Amino acid sequence: MTPQELKDCHARIAPYIHRTPVLTSRLLNKISGAELYFKCENFQRMGAFKMRGATNAILQLSEEQKSNGVVTHSSGNFAQALSLAAKSLGIKAYIVMPSNAPKVKKDGVKEYDGEIIECEPTQHDREKTAKAIEEQKGATFLHPYNMKDVILGQGTAAIELLEDHPDLEYLFAPVGGGGLIAGTALAASFFGTNCQVIGGEPFEVDDAYRSIKSGKLEVNKTTNTIADGLKMSIGDQTFPIIKEHVKEIIRVTEDEIIASMKLIWERMKIIVEPSCSVPLAALLKEKNSFKGHKIGIILSGGNVDLNNLPFRTI
Amino acid sequence: MTPQELKDCHARIAPYIHRTPVLTSRLLNKISGAELYFKCENFQRMGAFKMRGATNAILQLSEEQKSNGVVTHSSGNFAQALSLAAKSLGIKAYIVMPSNAPKVKKDGVKEYDGEIIECEPTQHDREKTAKAIEEQKGATFLHPYNMKDVILGQGTAAIELLEDHPDLEYLFAPVGGGGLIAGTALAASFFGTNCQVIGGEPFEVDDAYRSIKSGKLEVNKTTNTIADGLKMSIGDQTFPIIKEHVKEIIRVTEDEIIASMKLIWERMKIIVEPSCSVPLAALLKEKNSFKGHKIGIILSGGNVDLNNLPFRTI
CATH class of the missing domain: 3.40.50.1100 (Rossmann fold)
Structure with missing residues (x-):
């Protein structure tokens, strides 16, 4: 996949999608010690980057x-x-x-x-x-993530974020089947200025983390995570891109996901789904490594069942 | 209070507050039959217009x-x-x-x-x-609402909304002690182009509705509403402004407030508190009167206790 293909893809879909806003939060900057730029795909049409x-x-x-x-x-x-x-x-x-x-x-x-x-x-x-x-x-x-045209489409969120903030040093995204993180990694390598991509993944479905370690496609043995958008295993189309372009995958616990989700709801006053809260959880877990840096975070979606929220449990 | 006083107030506080964004929603336009512009004071510092x-x-x-x-x-x-x-x-x-x-x-x-x-x-x-x-x-x-400098300050949200969208035909705001609706009404009369102000008030604390009817300051006899920001009765400073400049107050039930709050959370993916959901509830209740119009809605705040949400009840 080439920079031109990704640019063409963005021009092709632009009339049919929202250019979502980028939000900042003084409080989350303070908590993380970094400068954070949240790309709000929870405000995308139907509520997600998909x-x-x-x-x-x-x-x-x-x-x-x-x-x-x-x-x-x-x-x-x-x-x-x-x-x-x-x-x-x-x-x-x-x-x-x-x-x-x-x-x-x-x-x-x-x-x-x-x-x-x-x-x-x-x-x-x-x-x-x-x-x-x-x-x-x-x-x-059409496959939800394991095909070229879908990966290119998902990469357009990062294109927009880098257009708005060209000097981001890191981009964080969640890892499920890998469509979003692969597209994000392509966009960062094509259009970023030495911009590294970091994935956030629940421990419970850490196939991408293990695949990078072993060098071959691993699969999830359980799907016991609240991050229901991240249960799929990465595929043969997304894995090679992740292996080549993603710097690191940070794994988080279920409690860390819920705490991160609660932080975004309470501090930013926006609705994000559990899967969407994984990258911030990953950043906060390893915040000492990212202090002082300019970091983009893809907030992937905001579709939750309001009758079934996890906050009572923590 | 004069247009110049309100303008001076806005210039005075501008360095210390956020200029909050104005959001739109195709789906809520469709549901209401009107063109809605939401002034997001839930994104204000500390989460409210106050x-x-x-x-x-x-x-x-x-x-x-x-x-x-x-x-x-x-x-x-x-x-x-x-x-x-x-x-x-x-x-x-x-x-x-x-x-x-x-x-x-x-x-x-x-x-x-x-x-x-x-x-x-x-x-x-x-x-x-x-x-x-x-x-x-x-x-x-300093009184939470019944004093001139507070009323002027609350009116600056409407100034910004009218700067962004000068041709709004209606502004909706919630009515509690009356500081926000009074400030909004002043701003609309000074800076709007034939812009009418409508209040939304819970039936359970409908002192403003009754005060307008009777022509004298009525008080709330109960405070049995989920809209905890609207329990106060209007005061002798806010009532005269409301009486002169607010076109109508529409009362809503508790279930209508919760349904409106759920609609905003699910469709706009933003967190609003129950009090903040009252104006949309009022608009939807009387939507036949507002079809086709351009309407600003002040979303007043987003401070909720996530461990105590009302959605399971409806």
């Missing part, structure tokens, strides 16, 4: 492909993002979701006119069901 | 008065605002708080180096205790 990659992936299809619609399997933000991106572009989206997906997630997809196809809650059945839709409807399968 | 009035009131003191400090009785945002404003200006703040005030409120004052003096939880003892501090310390008493 809108960027989904929009780019659809725009790269041929007219014939568009006319047959798109399909994905996801129970998270990508399901909503693909539904809204498809709707904005006037095409059909089929979303394969496990039968046990929370009602709030299904409602999100329906609100954006995505067509839900239920499957058994296993990886095998998800893939089989999506395959069937590809064959029956001629729809194009 | 910072404006507190700063102005202190800056208007003589050097001798400043050297003896300031005192107020408040268990809400004004206690924190006065503490932080005093701290920023290098003077001492004494805060009289009822002994049963929530720990989260006391911690807020302590964080900004306000000195808490506890009193019995009655209006009589609050006033008596504040009076004693005035006499012992020579501190100047």
Whole structure:
């Protein structure tokens, strides 16, 4: 992937996404000892950066492909993002979701006119069901993170952040399937001025951390984290970029994630989801290493179930 | 109070406050049928517009008065605002708080180096205790809302909103003691272009609504509302301004307040407190009267106790 491809991608999707604001907080600067710039993708359309990659992936299809619609399997933000991106572009989206997906997630997809196809809650059945839709409807399968056009789209948040603040020395992003951190790392290496990228990852799903250590693609053995957007394992498209361009992955505990989320809610007065709070948790954990530096943090999304918040527990 | 006084006040406090952003939301425009501009005082320093009035009131003191400090009785945002404003200006703040005030409120004052003096939880003892501090310390008493310099300060949020969007046809603000709505009404009448001001008030504490009806100052008989910033009754300084310049007060139920708060959290991804959600609740209740209009809404504050949220109840 080239700087020109990433620039073209940004120009392509710009009419369909928000250029999200960058917020600062004196109090969080004080707590961290660094100068922090928060790129607020929680204010992105449908509430997460996933809108960027989904929009780019659809725009790269041929007219014939568009006319047959798109399909994905996801129970998270990508399901909503693909539904809204498809709707904005006037095409059909089929979303394969496990039968046990929370009602709030299904409602999100329906609100954006995505067509839900239920499957058994296993990886095998998800893939089989999506395959069937590809064959029956001629729809194009779009992967939530493990494909070039999605990775490029996710990298555009970092492009905007670096346009606004070209002298950032570090960019922090969460690591789930790796689409966001890979796109961010490409943007930093193409457009940053000696800007290093650091990933935040829950201990409970630390496949990226372990993959970098071992040099080969590791998978998560549990998914026991509150950061529900980070449960996926990184893929064969995202891992090589992460291995080459991400300086370090810092792992955090569940309590550190919740404490970081609470800090952002209380101090910045904005809603972020647990996955979104992982990079700040990572920074605060290792704050002695980053004191005095200018740091960008990608706040990835703000879709939470307000009836099921974790604050009572800490 | 004159346009020049209000302009001077804004210039005086500008170095000590944030110029808060104005946010929009396609979804809330769609739901309301109007074009909404949200002035985000929840992003103000210490999380509420009260910072404006507190700063102005202190800056208007003589050097001798400043050297003896300031005192107020408040268990809400004004206690924190006065503490932080005093701290920023290098003077001492004494805060009289009822002994049963929530720990989260006391911690807020302590964080900004306000000195808490506890009193019995009655209006009589609050006033008596504040009076004693005035006499012992020579501190100047500043009222949370019922004084000119505080009203002028609160009006500066509307000045900024009208500078950004001069053609707003309505401004909505919550009504508690009346400092914010009175300042907003002055700003709209001085600097708006035929801009009408509408108040939102909980049914449970509808003294302003009843005072306008009867033409004389009514008081609240209960304070049974989740909108804890709106429990005070309007005062003899705020009422005449409200009577002259506020077009209408719309009353809302507790469930309408919580539903509006949930809507703002979920759709705008920002934290607002219950009191802050009252104007949108009022607008949505009477939305047929406001369809197609350009409307400014003052989001007054974002200080909530995350361990005690109301969403499970609806």
